[in-house]
Amino acid sequence: MATIHDVAQQAGVSVTTVSRVLNNRGYISEATRKKVFETMDALNYQPNEIARSLLRKQSNIIGLIIPNVSHPFFSELASQVEYYAYENGCKVLLCNSQLDPAKERDYIEMLKRNRVDGIIMGSHTLEVEEYVSLRSPIVTIDRRIGEKIPFISSDNYRGGVLATELLIRKGCRKLAHICGNLELDLLANSRSEGFRDTADKHGIEHMTIQTDMNVFDQEQYARIIQELLDQHPDVDGIFATSDIIAAFAVKGCVKIGRRVPDEMRIIGYDDVSAAAWLTPAITTVQQPIAEIGRLAVELIRRQLDGEPYEVDNTLPVELIERATT
Amino acid sequence: MATIHDVAQQAGVSVTTVSRVLNNRGYISEATRKKVFETMDALNYQPNEIARSLLRKQSNIIGLIIPNVSHPFFSELASQVEYYAYENGCKVLLCNSQLDPAKERDYIEMLKRNRVDGIIMGSHTLEVEEYVSLRSPIVTIDRRIGEKIPFISSDNYRGGVLATELLIRKGCRKLAHICGNLELDLLANSRSEGFRDTADKHGIEHMTIQTDMNVFDQEQYARIIQELLDQHPDVDGIFATSDIIAAFAVKGCVKIGRRVPDEMRIIGYDDVSAAAWLTPAITTVQQPIAEIGRLAVELIRRQLDGEPYEVDNTLPVELIERATT
DNA sequence: TTGTACGCGTTATCAC
């Protein structure tokens, strides 16, 4: 692959001149500029970004660490992050932690060694201390890990309240809430609090079921739903912490002939696109995924540029009523 | 951030020595090795991969260009690619082309400038010539672009045959096939041939509907289905080119009271995980997504290492019968 | 308007 020297030699100028036309800096005569451009594409020259990065001490790469892109919520988030990163001239390095602390740690170190501009953390299996040691700009999604480290999350508590109130308003008498593993220190856990508080306030019987820490374990979802329907036949309303789990709840009901929404009302969380095209379409609490992605990239950039930024970025949620309630 | 010089100075040795312990090369006394290691984590030293890459002329980065990760098929593919890349000590750069030729071209050039180890092309909006010019190892998914460039695809023709035969066997009298835009030069187009040939062979009436070139345009899917059901009420079997489109077909039927599978049989393609947890679960032609991802990474590595490799990697498909047939 | 020389952080080569 041709280097800047090759171009310079071929064009009969110095490397400085080539560099100048490349970066459009300083004064150069129209003649040399043209000649340089010509030899550049004659040689099919592509400037070596690695050398540039080394010099500038910036890679223009953003690391995105999430449990797994194959989960609809994270795939949509990744899509948005990529979109806004591209708009800002950045590249996205995709890291699936699988919620494995070793892999997450490994990825963090890899990103540091590669001098990424910043890290968007959507996976949180490590202790807070491990993150603060890294100096590079960081943004967390759905977890607070320090006084000055910006985090983005939807208004989880309010989401829990909205969902629960809807179920109660629709006449549910006994509620179940299926959430992620509460051992993980996530802001999403507030959904459970919102659920509990609201049910208590209305004097409605309720229960909460945690999933394991595995990523997106569909068999587990099916099993949990089945056990719930089996052991608590009087439950007539479910608030699931994701649309996928809600979909499994629907499936479990259909399987045993429980009619949705007449005999069982179900509500999810996230509003991934699947929630809309499922049959029946799932009532859900919408997170503003595009805004989360946009903000994540912006917060990295702001830290990089030394601009002021908000630490607490709690975004509003919206209840989307569809066919399962 | 500390450099190798800082470590050397602090430890009272030369940079060469530090480099040696870092890479475990040559002979070094146990004493110095220990001392170097100590100062390394005292300074929280992380070797600069960018400098390494510059020297080695290898970045250990694989570029993955796909239409959009938010599409379930590509999100699952991306997940697998990341999995196997990680196993091979590689990183994955995520590039969504949005099926926009300008963005795809832009990403290709970016990847070249960043001297990636190889490119996995899952988006194909450009002419063949534009790909062959890049020297770096490349693997295409679902498109053949040259005699020596390896491609991976499922056995699309056979998938089309299997799906169509099933519909016919189940008693369908008039079939509709919804495929992607046939302007795109994709091997997936063979599914349509398999469909047509099989229907012809059995003397079954059939029609084919193309979608636009937009990525994952859900409103379009809904519209196409509605028009189909509206204008061709006698169609009683649909072969969709993706599970998502199949899901929209189910939704459209439910909406107008057409019972699935009694009055309308529907079959998708891919077998993304959603196909299993949808209600009803979707009958589909399974692509071996994990194997595609594994192979893609391996083919990059083989080209890099100068090992022999297969050009035609057509993988077997499997018909998965579920509730929509 | 253009060229020379140095440094970015590493590793490989050769010398001691």
Add this chain to the structure above:
DNA sequence: GTGATAACGCGTACAA
């Protein structure tokens, strides 16, 4: 066993 030094490809003072 260990240390100087020259690359890798580029950008930028500084000089001309």
